[in-house]
Amino acid sequence: xxxxxxxxxxxxxxxxxxxxxxxxxxxxxxxxxxxxxxxxxxxxxxxxxxxxxxxxxxxxxxxxxxxxxxxxxxxxxxxxxxxxxxxxxxxxxxxxxxxxxxxxxxxxxxxxxxxxxxxxx
Amino acid sequence: xxxxxxxxxxxxxxxxxxxxxxxxxxxxxxxxxxxxxxxxxxxxxxxxxxxxxxxxxxxxxxxxxxxxxxxxxxxxxxxxxxxxxxxxxxxxxxxxxxxxxxxxxxxx
Numbered sequence: 327x328x329x330x331x332x333x334x335x336x337x338x339x340x341x342x343x344x345x346x347x348x349x350x351x352x353x354x355x356x357x358x359x360x361x362x363x364x365x366x367x368x369x370x371x372x373x374x375x376x377x378x379x380x381x382x383x384x385x386x387x388x389x390x391x392x393x394x395x396x397x398x399x400x401x402x403x404x405x406x407x408x409x410x411x412x413x414x415x416x417x418x419x420x421x422x423x424x425x426x427x428x429x430x431x432x433x434x435x436x437x438x439x440x441x442x443x444x445x446x447x
Numbered sequence: 448x449x450x451x452x453x454x455x456x457x458x459x460x461x462x463x464x465x466x467x468x469x470x471x472x473x474x475x476x477x478x479x480x481x482x483x484x485x486x487x488x489x490x491x492x493x494x495x496x497x498x499x500x501x502x503x504x505x506x507x508x509x510x511x512x513x514x515x516x517x518x519x520x521x522x523x524x525x526x527x528x529x530x531x532x533x534x535x536x537x538x539x540x541x542x543x544x545x546x547x548x549x550x551x552x553x554x555x
Contacts, residue, residue, distance in 0.1 A: 376542075387448075388448065388543070421490055431497035431538060433481040433497075434481070434483070434493060434536070437491060440490055
């Protein structure tokens, strides 16, 4: 059974950066897309971007184009999401999710437990 | 980006009720539509993928239908453990995935 375990909660000051990790067990992240999804307090789900480790490609949602960097280390089966230039609106729970696919239809099959990032001066 | 609009944003229902949640895409997405359930403090869980395929382990009271721009999630007989928030998500544009705004199902 695939499990995604994320790094712990962080508090950051405005203008700083944060890097969240997502370590997979029970499966190799190499061949599956890993996405990052965030959820502000009391709000809905927001897709931030993804990486396909086997292809070495990553792309971000337009909203996060310049501020998010998603990487993966296949040797440790770990994906990372770094968010720069933090403001208070970035306070949220950040999830990693691994896709499963049925033919061309892909969906978020496995999720990490979430990491709370709090941005406060 | 493809916009996903869910309705209603919230509803109150009783155990045993039939519940229908709708999701509309701003353009045709064929059957590239997934449904998730999220309970407070927990990560979302996939219920339905490809518009109508039931994820393994999900109770058969959940069903999905639709194609193109209009989709529905139906809970045939609401159970106490079904009180949660439900999200639709399109996977038609894998480089620009989007979610609906969510539907909170509350106890009447």
